[in-house]
Amino acid sequence: MEKIYDVVVIGAGPASSAFLCSVSDGLEIAVINKKASRKVCGGLLSSSAVRELSEMGLTAPESVKVSPKVEVIRTIDLRDGYTRYYPRDYINVDREKFDSWLMSVSAGKQDIFEGTCTGFEKVGENYLVRFLDSEGEKSLLCRSIVGGDGANSVIRRGISSEKKRKDMYIAIQQWFNASECVGHDGKNAFSCVFDNSVSDSYAWSFTKDDKIAFGGAFPKQNSRERFETEKKNLEKYGIIFGEPLTTEACNVVFSKSTQNFMLGLKNEKVYLIGEAAGLISPSSLEGISSALKSGYELGKIFAPEKSVFAEYTKKLRLLRLKLRFKRFKSFVLCSPLLRFFVMRSGIGSV
Numbered sequence: 001m002e003k004i005y006d007v008v009v010i011g012a013g014p015a016s017s018a019f020l021c022s023v024s025d026g027l028e029i030a031v032i033n034k035k036a037s038r039k040v041c042g043g044l045l046s047s048s049a050v051r052e053l054s055e056m057g058l059t060a061p062e063s064v065k066v067s068p069k070v071e072v073i074r075t076i077d078l079r080d081g082y083t084r085y086y087p088r089d090y091i092n093v094d095r096e097k098f099d100s101w102l103m104s105v106s107a108g109k110q111d112i113f114e115g116t117c118t119g120f121e122k123v124g125e126n127y128l129v130r131f132l133d134s135e136g137e138k139s140l141l142c143r144s145i146v147g148g149d150g151a152n153s154v155i156r157r158g159i160s161s162e163k164k165r166k167d168m169y170i171a172i173q174q175w176f177n178a179s180e181c182v183g184h185d186g187k188n189a190f191s192c193v194f195d196n197s198v199s200d201s202y203a204w205s206f207t208k209d210d211k212i213a214f215g216g217a218f219p220k221q222n223s224r225e226r227f228e229t230e231k232k233n234l235e236k237y238g239i240i241f242g243e244p245l246t247t248e249a250c251n252v253v254f255s256k257s258t259q260n261f262m263l264g265l266k267n268e269k270v271y272l273i274g275e276a277a278g279l280i281s282p283s284s285l286e287g288i289s290s291a292l293k294s295g296y297e298l299g300k301i302f303a304p305e306k307s308v309f310a311e312y313t314k315k316l317r318l319l320r321l322k323l324r325f326k327r328f329k330s331f332v333l334c335s336p337l338l339r340f341f342v343m344r345s346g347i348g349s350v
């Protein structure tokens, strides 16, 4: 008889790892994860992420950290020509090392399948999850599904009627040798750039050891062109990047309404965690803390035989409220006139 897993988790990002850390021992768990590719991410752990890790009894080890530490973020508004420095306290990590370390914490609890999940269907009381690996199409039977498969979640698409998500932007990021870049040293190592001529979201640059990355979130149409224009606009400002070493891109949720949270299916045993659930800050694109929180909370109450959807929704009420507030903050920061007043006033800057 075919094995029935208690739960199949899709993805091996922070949300899935947090779920695996808190879910009861003794369950039959499978993880399906895509062949590793570098996640487009700033790799900055906010104080909320550090707090969530400590809730889980964890501290990011020195081996995943890189330099320099983030103390201030230079914020530039290209439209009005303002530059301000805002104090921040982030830990700078190597995202791949961070994800592997977090997954290693629960090693041994789960069977891992390297493959791309393509969808699922209900079979009686259970679910059949399909995935593609190097040998072709395979499937796993399970009592419940946890979608920790990020912004472009296949599980989310499987349970929603959203044909095309309107809150989806493209994040494009390039890496450079720090020695070839100008204007990124000292207190300028981390920047946030607003340029409404190319995007109503924002761009960023950050330093990781001897490399600098510049990236931004852009509407899908002409996204690459917008990215190159923003780089040129920064050159006029004395901020220069050298020859790109690599270019990477991914979907990113840039939520303009609060209706985009989706935690699963009512009365069913299909749940979404992390960015798949839309849990990401619209003002800073900071999402690791919400991924950890949602995965960890779901794991604590998870039971394979019944739907915990209602309880899970309750557990995340505060987080959703916090993200709604961030939506408001994002509205202020991304609207040129309001941002002009905030930056001119210098509130919160050093």
Ligand SMILES: Cc1cc2nc3c(=O)[nH]c(=O)nc-3n(C[C@H](O)[C@H](O)[C@H](O)COP(=O)(O)OP(=O)(O)OC[C@H]3O[C@@H](n4cnc5c(N)ncnc54)[C@H](O)[C@@H]3O)c2cc1C
Residues within 6 Å of the ligand: 010, 011, 012, 013, 014, 015, 016, 032, 033, 034, 035, 037, 039, 040, 041, 042, 043, 044, 045, 046, 049, 115, 116, 117, 118, 148, 149, 150, 151, 152, 153, 154, 171, 173, 215, 250, 251, 252, 273, 274, 275, 276, 279, 280, 285, 286, 287, 288, 289, 291
């Ligand atoms: C450009 C950019 C910069 C960011 N910078 C920061 C930052 O500095 N700090 C911060 O806190 N947040 C940042 N974020 C947000 C953060 O990266 C995400 O919110 C966070 O990674 C979400 O975690 P997750 O576990 O939900 O999903 P992810 O980390 O995206 O993990 C999803 C997992 O699912 C797997 N997967 C996806 N689809 C499938 C499939 N079909 N089948 C099998 N496996 C699949 C992937 O391989 C991956 O392992 C940034 C986001 C972007 C786009």
